[in-house]
Amino acid sequence: MENLKRTPLYEIYSKYGGKVIDFAGWELPVQYDGIIPEHEAVRNSAGIFDVSHMGEIEVKGKEAFDFIQNLITNDISKLENQQVIYSMMCYENGGVVDDLLVYKFNDEHYFLVVNASNVDKDFQWMVQNKKGFNVELDNISSNIAEIALQGPKAQDILQKLVDFDLSEIKFFYCKRNVKIDGVDCLVSRTGYTGEDGFEIYMDNDNAVKIWEKIMDAGKNEGLKAAGLGCRDTLRFEANLPLYGNEISETITPLEAGYGFFVKLDKENFIGKRALLKQKEEGLKRKIVGFEMIDKGIPRHGYDVLANGKVTGFVTTGYFSPTLKKNIGLAIVDIENSELGSEVEIVIRNKPQRAKVVSRKFYTKNYKK
Known part of the structure; x- marks a missing residue:
């Protein structure tokens, strides 16, 4: 290596x-x-x-708030100092640049935590979109x-x-x-x-x-x-997304089921127009949970079939150590996304039966 x-x-x-x-x-x-x-x-x-491989980017300046508000899908207007928010950064077409955490230190100082595989891409995207904003960006990841x-x-x-x-x-x-x-x-x-x-x-x-x-x-x-x-x-x-699996350049936050983090009533942000259009027209596909009926462990990228035809693919699949079951997440055509629907996962070239279930495999134990 x-x-x-x-x-x-x-x-x-x-x-x-x-x-x-x-x-x-x-x-x-x-x-x-x-x-x-x-x-x-x-x-x-x-x-x-x-x-420690995660990326950290500081945003400072008089227009730090405006810059971040335009950059991300979530709304930082209600954040208190020392509060953290989860969000996506989107392209104009609604695809996801990355998901990230935004730490607010004060109105002119924010700390962004991004995925390791995307640090350079994210930083370049931010630099590219800082024109017109009085902000300083510093990639302090190293x-x-x-x-x-x-x-x-x-x-x-x-x-x-x-x-x-x-x-x-x-x-x-x-x-x-x-x-x-x-x-x-x-x-x-x-x-x-x-x-x-x-x-x-x-x-x-x-x-x-x-x-x-x-x-x-x-x-x-x-x-x-x-x-x-x-x-x-x-x-x-815990139904938390992984970039490149449940969200990506080609899977929007709405298709991934994370619309809660997309504030379409916000004045503007990059990708808003495309996501608003997608919501108004209705989703053509979405991420669902599934549980294997037949044997076999589903893996990322495996085809999902409905009535013998490919309807999507597995985004994440595992034997769940907590549930002791073979379960997964998959993006499928909307007509095959109903709870209880039966689909097939192609495992080692053999279709294996599975059923669509709630994505809430595990109840989160956060301290509120």
Whole structure:
């Protein structure tokens, strides 16, 4: 795996048994003990993830608010300082550039967290669309490390390392300049697993120290190092999208079922006209959940058949560690999207029966 990027935490992977793969040009651990035990640790106690590959972009300036409001589908007008919002960035045709988190520090200072595979593309898109706005953009991704601590015991573990009451950080809010072992960190009550937890940002030099402090604090709490494998099974059970799967340049937020994050009543944003038209004309296809009736594990890209004809494809499919079932998400023609409809998933060239079910495979356990 030559020429792959490494995070500041790369050196500790082997200590915890990490099995490293190429992910979006990064050497990252797919698992440590195993996907299922790590998945179960996050659902029942806690897991710690290296997510330092994620991208961070600062937006500053007198027109930072206007710039971001035009850039994303969600509405930041009601955000308080230190609040976080989830959104998409769209092309003019309604396809998705990326999904991201927007942290508001104040009206003239925002912090955007984007997907690792899209950092350069996203930054170029922002630069391209900043004309006419008095803002400064700074891609600080290479200076920032990020650790995610997720699970029902996340707060108890992190609480041992900080000197204020973590329950004061509400869901999708953050606190800046939190001292963890003397290191200034940004801590937000966010995550990608469907569980309560925190995402912790720090400078690269202190990443290993912070990781080890958290591991030590969680040694009697069932804390496990967790890799990309269970990060995907966790987010999928919780019906959280993955860029390139449920949303992409060719799958709009409305087709993906994330219209809640598209504020069509907002004055304007890139892609609004196309998405408004799509909503008015009615969706031709949409993402649905499905459960296998026959044996076989569905995988991303597998064809979905209805009445013997291709109606769509699987966007994500797994054996669910929580439900103990083979389930998936797929984008299908609207006439085959009704709950209870029977479809077939082509697994190893053989059609296998499945039924369309609710995408709410797992009830999220966020702290509200």
